[in-house]
Amino acid sequence: MSVRTISPVKELKGEVTIPGDKSISHRSIMLGSIALGTTEITHFLEGADCLSTIGCFRKMGVEIERKPSSILVHGKGLRGLRAPNETLNVGNSGTTTRLISGILSGQSFPTVLSGDASLNSRPMKRIMTPLNSMGANITSLNDNGCAPLCIEPGTLHGIHYQSPVASAQVKSAVLLAGLYADAPTSVTEPALSRNHTELMLQGFGAYVATDLHADGTATAHVEPCEELYGQQICVPGDISSAAYFIAAALLVPGSELLVKNVGTNFTRAGFLKVCKAMGADIETINQSFEGGEGRADLLVRFSQLKGTTVEGDIIPTLIDEIPMIAVMAAFAEGTTVIKDAAELKVKETNRIDTVTAGLKAMGADITPTEDGMIIEGTGHLSGASIQSFLDHRIAMAFSIAGLAADGETEIVDSQCVDVSYPEFFDTLDSIAV
Template sequence: MIKKITSASSLKGELTLPPDKSISQRAAIFSLLYDGVSEVKNYSQAQDPQSTLSCVQQLGAEVKEENGTLIIKGTGRKNIKTPVKDLDCGNSGTAMRLLSGVLVGANISAKLVGDESLCGRTMTRIIKPLEKMGAHILARNGAYAPLFINRNEPLKPLQFELPIPSAQLKSCVLLAGLFGEELTQVIEILPSRDHSERLLNLDQKVVQDRKIISASLADEIPNQSYTIPGDFSAAAFWLVAGAIQNDAEIKIGNVGLNPTRNALLDILDEMGADITIENERMEGAEPAGDIIVKGSDLKAIEIDPKMIPNCIDELPILSVAMLFAEGTSTISGAEELRHKETDRIMAMANMLNAVGANFEEKEDGLIIHGDPDFSFSSANFESYHDHRIAMAAAVLSLKGSQESFIKDAESAAVSYPGFWNDLEDLSTS
């Protein structure tokens, strides 16, 4: 689908975001592990969480929906079933990596498959620690899905220092460790998303600036009955869209405000964005609130590489904010972006190039020479079938003086099925 976007002179209105995709997928997997019934409200209808939900059903979870609430009867750790067919993770790296840990821990033989994009992403980082725990994993070229997983020896405990800040890698190892008699520990040097530790109530301690998270069979799996908050990564597009428009006021309700996810708020605040938070509260183990953003005068920023793991998914839309900020902004230490759904640094560079932006592409990021008065007429954008690139290009298109076009725009549905409707509701020509 090629999406036509017209320029907007103002952005006004209130939005309800799609449910958080990362939390939704964990809710499904952790409900499988819980020996009892969980009631999950506001579960995401996006493709990735639906793929995960289908997989946990194949592993024995009983799922039904009542009045918008998912009722999930888990198997507990001892009664997970061997699936009768391949576990199709679709486009979800979270599903493939976290379920790999579950399969290894539970000693379930299964084949994990995915779409073309997922099968192009390396799984080496999870294969190596899982094999140290006793797994036998066959992968295409030793690194890529499909993954054939089994375990023919006792589960071994592991003390694993994360080579990079990765919530998926961390969660994979901890989920395998939940099935072990002895303690498995993950040592985190730089912070990554902590949804798994929160939702599973795992033991955590800080020793010499390193966080150590532990898991074993002794950990009781908590009931997963809660309301999924709105996806902060989805809110990011509107936060930037509102900040770069002269005439804008957008209210976004029920946004997840997990401190390991919302570095973009601090970055935009430092850039001078007019953002306020109201009605702060807890949704289960996760903080949430309502956010209001208004048109702002932005200034450039050099992002501390230590903050990158906390805003990795927001960098494509952040590059749009930088384009309209006064001065030169820098993204560095973001080489991980080259291993997402597409090479996102390349995709961001091509997006900026399409409008004639002044920037330099680096191996681990971008240098963007911004201008609050930057203007362009129209552009043709490639999304590379990447949802975040498609939506970032849409926000950028609103600033053009004429119509712009985004190729393969349907990819936005991976994380935000209602994005195009919300965009239309907010914008006025």
């Protein structure tokens, strides 16, 4: 167990270059592994979750080189993976587990996926149901709808899946399995979730299309594929990681921070919209696009925030940033309502519960609800001992709270930030005045 002590700071100054996007880093390894030829990935996130993905594909015969400034994936082709001689260890990574299940459903050999205790308690029926309806043969070895999962060979058929949730992981699992199906496959979601898989599949040579419907639903289509081809991928900075530093500059008086290389894909940028609705002073500069993914530098200045309502179609675009939004709401003036976010319950922790516990410990006025929370902004928080529950997003959100709180804040099990942002605390120290 590690405990990190966070002390209040006078202000934050300087610039931060955000590490590579976790979602895109995962997908670049996966698609590179099942493509023909070499895929070169720059600005890859060297976090524990993404390293779990590398480990899984290495066990299936893919040569993956970690160079000083890039990752080289020597792909085996769509049908070139080989049977691993042991269980594939997915660590703490739900993304690895759910997405790789789609790929493994199309293989000619059996595999078993298992992770740590936290991962093995997270729900996997949400991907088992559609994949098994395609003809996959996935079983939960403990018969509880969780990993360890056994995936045995099956003949995959194209389906149209009506997903009950807007989840990029569910959608991606089905689309990746669709590459191996005997007919086109489509997924309709109640709202458009992050579209990194669709954009990257197009880059690797698959036929993918998305239809946005008048009622707010969205349907992604993929055609069966003969082969994918290696690409060069420059991963943009992870907006989920950038959110902590954006929030820090907004909350600590006198701060001005340049947050560089932030991914601005519209299916992920809901956090920025909420910041603006709360009165944030954020200037967008140096915008660019590469591989369909937008990126920009953000100049962020201290702002007097006000409460807002976060609901509806914006939720899938900021689900991972809700712990940070909740902290911002506690410092804001007025009431913030977060709803339609029941998906928080199936993250690394039940984040409705863990955010509520942390904010109450710091003196916030917060009421949990079935699908979110209501926060009455008090304008200040008091330092406290915060249990991270080994959830990286809880640890980082409350570290930022500690910068602007009265008194010292302790983050228990702070090492869990290594999942997505190993340099988080070093970066925080570098900009504190």
